[in-house]
Amino acid sequence: MATLLLLPGDGIGPEVCAEVRRVAAALVPNLNVEEAIYGGASYDAHGTPLTDEVRDRALASDAVLMGAVGGPKWADAPRHLRPEAGLLNLRKAMNVYANLRPAYCFEALAGASSLKTELVSGLDIMFVRELVGGVYFGEPRGIDTLPDGQKKGYDTALYTTSEIERAGRVAFELARGRKNKVHSAEKSNVMESGLLWKQVITELHAREYPDVELEHILADNCAMQLVRAPKQFDVIVTDNLFGDILSDAAAMLTGSLGMLPSAAIGDPGRPGLYEPIHGSAPDIAGKGVANPLAAILSFEMALRWSLKEVEAADRLLAAVKGALDSGARTRDLGGELTTVQMGDAVLCRI
Ligand SMILES: NC(=O)c1ccc[n+]([C@@H]2O[C@H](COP(=O)([O-])OP(=O)(O)OC[C@H]3O[C@@H](n4cnc5c(N)ncnc54)[C@H](O)[C@@H]3O)[C@@H](O)[C@H]2O)c1
Ligand SMILES: CC(C)[C@H](C(=O)O)[C@@H](O)C(=O)O
Numbered sequence: 101m102a103t104l105l106l107l108p109g110d111g112i113g114p115e116v117c118a119e120v121r122r123v124a125a126a127l128v129p130n131l132n133v134e135e136a137i138y139g140g141a142s143y144d145a146h147g148t149p150l151t152d153e154v155r156d157r158a159l160a161s162d163a164v165l166m167g168a169v170g171g172p173k174w175a176d177a178p179r180h181l182r183p184e185a186g187l188l189n190l191r192k193a194m195n196v197y198a199n200l201r202p203a204y205c206f207e208a209l210a211g212a213s214s215l216k217t218e219l220v221s222g223l224d225i226m227f228v229r230e231l232v233g234g235v236y237f238g239e240p241r242g243i244d245t246l247p248d249g250q251k252k253g254y255d256t257a258l259y260t261t262s263e264i265e266r267a268g269r270v271a272f273e274l275a276r277g278r279k280n281k282v283h284s285a286e287k288s289n290v291m292e293s294g295l296l297w298k299q300v301i302t303e304l305h306a307r308e309y310p311d312v313e314l315e316h317i318l319a320d321n322c323a324m325q326l327v328r329a330p331k332q333f334d335v336i337v338t339d340n341l342f343g344d345i346l347s348d349a350a351a352m353l354t355g356s357l358g359m360l361p362s363a364a365i366g367d368p369g370r371p372g373l374y375e376p377i378h379g380s381a382p383d384i385a386g387k388g389v390a391n392p393l394a395a396i397l398s399f400e401m402a403l404r405w406s407l408k409e410v411e412a413a414d415r416l417l418a419a420v421k422g423a424l425d426s427g428a429r430t431r432d433l434g435g436e437l438t439t440v441q442m443g444d445a446v447l448c449r450i
């Protein structure tokens with residue numbers, strides 16, 4: 101029996117994960133769904149956002165699905181013990197280097213996008229965000245005091261050839277099953293790590309994927325093009341920081357940040373980490389109004405990528421589509437449904 105480890109985390113995390121639990125029970129009753137404490141909740145209970153025990157359980161499971169971590173309550177916790185540090189440590193421990201963030205627009209939501217319907221109708225972009233390197237992890241980093249009393253804060257944007265290659269390979273492989281087009285977004289005009297990124301992707305393309313169309317794009321232009329004409333994109337491969345920002349922007353093309361799921365994967369046979377791309381949403385936490393669809397669709401990705409339950413994944417996707425077609429909308433989508441009511445709208449179609 102396969103095991104899914106649920107890490108609800110903080111804020112709206114537990115609210116949206118409760119809906120995943122109900123969906124999983126109805127859709128794949130033989131799946132062993134376990135739960136563990138994580139994030140700020142774990143910091144409060146154990147003094148660390150990710151205990152060794154939870155990390156080991158994650159590594160031993162078939163897939164991990166997390167809700168969200170963080171919030172103002174832990175803003176003053178030591179940097180390495182903040183909930184977000186627990187998330188970065190988990191990604192690193194699981195070595196999930198490629199974060200797939202699909203921005204597709206359900207037809208029923210084309211009018212809910214921040215762009216005109218015709219610009220997003222049929223939109224289907226796959227971001228491949230490098231997830232365990234770059235400026236998020238580079239050393240040295242810190243805040244030091246200078247002799248004149250000023251402070252200096254610094255991070256290091258760093259990539260190695262192999263880190264870029266393995267993310268690039270995921271992007272090219274995915275493109276072959278889609279529209280066969282990859283945009284590689286970086287800032288090679290100002291960053292050395294961006295220049296290396298461009299060189300490595302160019303060489304990988306020439307050597308192994310000449311059949312795939314490749315375009316290099318500066319990340320700032322990419323942001324603009326996403327808003328101007330998003331349907332020109334198929335797969336976008338980019339670094340950790342640009343991928344974080346560009347995917348949040350793309351979420352609004354699909355209707356709401358509450359719609360975008362993600363799958364973080366590593367080497368074949370290793371467990372994947374599935375997470376909605378949104379955060380703990382402190383402004384709405386505890387109100388029962390969060391959109392659970394990004395979490396539910398992250399479970400759909402877990403079924404497809406890690407649990408090899410493709411038929412169940414298809415059924416779940418159809419149920420979400422059916423719910424949206426019937427007019428089910430949480431507040432972020434302009435409606436009035438609660439989190440549980442949106443869960444019900446999906447459940448009754450499974
Ligand atoms: N993967 C994660 O765990 C993750 C991701 C992003 C941010 N965070 C953390 O979450 C905390 C809050 O960050 P933030 O406010 O910048 O970003 P956020 O994503 O939590 O919220 C941004 C806005 O989107 C709305 N929103 C987000 N998810 C929603 C949903 N499912 N349904 C309806 N509305 C939704 C929120 O209400 C808010 O107005 C911070 O501590 C941040 O570090 C965690
Ligand atoms: C919470 C934070 C560490 C995280 C990130 O920056 O990767 C989040 O914004 C995300 O998109 O998953």
Ligand SMILES: [Mg+2]
Nearest residue numbers: 344345348377
């Ligand atoms: Mg983010």
